Amino acid sequence: MIRYYIKLGMLGIRQNPILSALMVAAIAVGIGACMTIINIDYVMSGNPIPQRSEVLYHVQLDSWDPNEPAEEPNEPPNQVTYLDGTALLGAAEGRRQVLSYRSTRVVQPADPDVRPFEVGARSATADFFPMFDVPFLYGRGWDKSADDTLEQVIVLGREINERLFGGEDSVGSTLTMNGEVFRVTGVIDDWTPIPKFYDVTTGPFDEVEEVYFPFSVSIAQEVRGDGNTNCWKPRDDAGWNSFLNSECVWMQFWVELHGADEKRDYMTFLDAYVESQKRLGRFPRPLNNRLNDVMEWMADQEIVADDVQVLLGLAILFLVVCLLNTIGLLLAKIMRRSGDISLRRALGASRSAIFSQYIVEAGVIGLGGGIIGIGLTWLGLKGIEILYGELEFIENLVHMDWVMVLAAIMLAILSALGAALYPTWRACRIHPAAQLKSL
Amino acid sequence: MEFGPIWRALMRNKTAYVLIALQIAVTMAIMVNAIAIIQERSRMMARPSGVDEDNIFYLSSTGFTTDYNDRAAIVEDLDAIRSLPGVVDAISSNTVPLRGGGWSSGVATEPGEDADGTGVAVYFVDEHGIDTFGLNLVAGRNFEPTEIEWYSIDSTLWPRAGIISQDAAATLFPDAPHDAVGKTIYISNDEAIQIVGVVERMQAAWKDWEGVERSMLVPAFLEGSSTRYVIRTAPGERDRLMPQIEQMLAESNDGRIVRDLNTMTETRHRSYSEDAAMIKLLVFIVSLLTAITGLGIVGLASFSVARRTRQIGTRRALGASRPAILRYFMLENFMVSSVGIVAGGVLAVALNIWMVQTFELTPMAWYIIPAAMVVLWLVGQAAVYGPARRASLVPPAVATRSV
Numbered sequence: 120m121i122r123y124y125i126k127l128g129m130l131g132i133r134q135n136p137i138l139s140a141l142m143v144a145a146i147a148v149g150i151g152a153c154m155t156i157i158n159i160d161y162v163m164s165g166n167p168i169p170q171r172s173e174v175l176y177h178v179q180l181d182s183w184d185p186n187e188p189a190e191e192p193n194e195p196p197n198q199v200t201y202l203d204g205t206a207l208l209g210a211a212e213g214r215r216q217v218l219s220y221r222s223t224r225v226v227q228p229a230d231p232d233v234r235p236f237e238v239g240a241r242s243a244t245a246d247f248f249p250m251f252d253v254p255f256l257y258g259r260g261w262d263k264s265a266d267d268t269l270e271q272v273i274v275l276g277r278e279i280n281e282r283l284f285g286g287e288d289s290v291g292s293t294l295t296m297n298g299e300v301f302r303v304t305g306v307i308d309d310w311t312p313i314p315k316f317y318d319v320t321t322g323p324f325d326e327v328e329e330v331y332f333p334f335s336v337s338i339a340q341e342v343r344g345d346g347n348t349n350c351w352k353p354r355d356d357a358g359w360n361s362f363l364n365s366e367c368v369w370m371q372f373w374v375e376l377h378g379a380d381e382k383r384d385y386m387t388f389l390d391a392y393v394e395s396q397k398r399l400g401r402f403p404r405p406l407n408n409r410l411n412d413v414m415e416w417m418a419d420q421e422i423v424a425d426d427v428q429v430l431l432g433l434a435i436l437f438l439v440v441c442l443l444n445t446i447g448l449l450l451a452k453i454m455r456r457s458g459d460i461s462l463r464r465a466l467g468a469s470r471s472a473i474f475s476q477y478i479v480e481a482g483v484i485g486l487g488g489g490i491i492g493i494g495l496t497w498l499g500l501k502g503i504e505i506l507y508g509e510l511e512f513i514e515n516l517v518h519m520d521w522v523m524v525l526a527a528i529m530l531a532i533l534s535a536l537g538a539a540l541y542p543t544w545r546a547c548r549i550h551p552a553a554q555l556k557s558l
Numbered sequence: 559m560e561f562g563p564i565w566r567a568l569m570r571n572k573t574a575y576v577l578i579a580l581q582i583a584v585t586m587a588i589m590v591n592a593i594a595i596i597q598e599r600s601r602m603m604a605r606p607s608g609v610d611e612d613n614i615f616y617l618s619s620t621g622f623t624t625d626y627n628d629r630a631a632i633v634e635d636l637d638a639i640r641s642l643p644g645v646v647d648a649i650s651s652n653t654v655p656l657r658g659g660g661w662s663s664g665v666a667t668e669p670g671e672d673a674d675g676t677g678v679a680v681y682f683v684d685e686h687g688i689d690t691f692g693l694n695l696v697a698g699r700n701f702e703p704t705e706i707e708w709y710s711i712d713s714t715l716w717p718r719a720g721i722i723s724q725d726a727a728a729t730l731f732p733d734a735p736h737d738a739v740g741k742t743i744y745i746s747n748d749e750a751i752q753i754v755g756v757v758e759r760m761q762a763a764w765k766d767w768e769g770v771e772r773s774m775l776v777p778a779f780l781e782g783s784s785t786r787y788v789i790r791t792a793p794g795e796r797d798r799l800m801p802q803i804e805q806m807l808a809e810s811n812d813g814r815i816v817r818d819l820n821t822m823t824e825t826r827h828r829s830y831s832e833d834a835a836m837i838k839l840l841v842f843i844v845s846l847l848t849a850i851t852g853l854g855i856v857g858l859a860s861f862s863v864a865r866r867t868r869q870i871g872t873r874r875a876l877g878a879s880r881p882a883i884l885r886y887f888m889l890e891n892f893m894v895s896s897v898g899i900v901a902g903g904v905l906a907v908a909l910n911i912w913m914v915q916t917f918e919l920t921p922m923a924w925y926i927i928p929a930a931m932v933v934l935w936l937v938g939q940a941a942v943y944g945p946a947r948r949a950s951l952v953p954p955a956v957a958t959r960s961v
Contacts, residue, residue: 361712
């Protein structure tokens, strides 16, 4: 029977090609606009590390100014001070913990003909790699002992390894940066967490850093951070040590905890730590520490741009307009064929048969709109990529995965069926004889 | 007029018209709010930065060797750049307006930890600062060469003088914004800075910051292995001098890299690129939406004309003129549009209130609503004209035939 309805549906579509084309177009344009924005929102609010996002916690301690919070209404700073970061690291109360910050370094290639160049660098403690599941192409991260003995070792990103070592296994090779010689212990494979969850203070969708240094080595070499450094209290003295001992926040601290008990214990530990610091005259604000897992932290930091949310709202309304349009057109089409429907009803077709026939027809139109809509979504994403070409990370946001393709088709069919429901119901209510009289 | 009969006819077949009215209402809500956002972004983009944008470019120099002498490099480089023909003036500064990265600090009119601070963007310049940026000094004086200090990012002491923007003066001294010169402000709780001058306008590095118009110039060179040279050229000389100066700096010292060469024009363009893209996107969405709504009106009007062919024929046979038939359909659309537009006005205001609360937008200007009403009325009338004209061409004889 369903094949007969599909046949009838196709026939119906061909009877009114312009009206049918308009309906397909309305659904396609609505789906295209809506899915383009949904896709961007979906990528931006995606989970960058699904396998571990629930065991990684970002730590915030409220070490800020007694007179005003770091951020209204009463938010603690979104980074930690060197003093607190290293104290938490030393306490090692979590399963694993990592303290890191971003900086810039100058690479001096061995080949004298190649000009030195600048790279984005991250100074981190050894657990950075296992905690964040960083994939390695060659070798691995440095041992914890390197953190303690200030060993001059580095991990390279894949691209810079291509550039400096032609993509060969460079483990064991040396590299000069800012006048210091480092030994390579590993090369990272392609790794693009979206967003760059472990440090969202500078562009949350930027690429990850290209070179990784042991945290202690960078501190010993007085390497400054080039992310955000925020201070509320004037420093006592000039110089690097005074900066390290200041109340400036400029580092990110993450801890690995499994389950609610460990989280609660860690929170207790944090509160006890802050209380002990209060006795030393630090932490003038009331106790206000935070532990957020990856997705909580992404939500807290409002990673998805406001513009995307505004556009999402408008795009959904846009789809509503397109659907209203489709409902109107379908109604027009069905009313036009009321004579036909009457005749079929008079010849014995049941209401459910009429209903099935027109719902199938609407489904076919929805499917058509959905498929064209996916094409339009692809075009829309290309358009967004061109329009926002100035943003380097835009290409990471315009990929469409199979989840979104399926979502587009489902949305199209649901939309078409939703739109078809009322007109089809009206079709079922046409009396068998009423329309025949005038014939 | 035939409002009564048209309205009663409408009521007999509500659904199709309700759908069109709804469609117009939602279209109007989107249109009004999109225009409000476009207006806000355009206003932001139109703000002048206060500097001579057409003729300024900048580049960074980063020393990487352990024996790199940054003080000597800054002095030598500035001498070399300033002596080039075509260069109006040059300075070493921490940043330029709209660049996205910079230094801000709280300043207060009273010393002490509890004083209420106002955030200002800080620019480190020497006595060439005003000339290089092309600022308009409206009160007080420029810095003296003797006031220029060496300042490091670690310093706890601040220079003793400052030149602030008019907007900063107005925020710091709301009672007497024109008498800022000679007053003392405090930074880092109790470091005193005397205001020696006021410039008309100088924007901060962050375009979205509420304090973007508040800036302070302080007389110091910022020490450190990395510095940024800001260079102002004679009109038309910029593009010639950019590669020349980049090459000159790169070749003069092996212990550094020269990077981040940019013009102010590019910086403005990049800074507002997302806003420009948003404007284009919204224009596209609104145009497409209006087109779809227009097509919807055409579709439904054609249908309604086709369905009423016999009635039209009857009316014609009974003496109605062609313009009367045309007027009937135009009026019918006008009435349906009006219902949609009124509902749309309410919807638009509700949507705007929600967006203002959620995204901290400025509330829309009131006149967008009547403007959008007029546009949608016109779109409706234009869309219905075709089908209505076809209706008016229905010959009276149709009435006598059986369909």
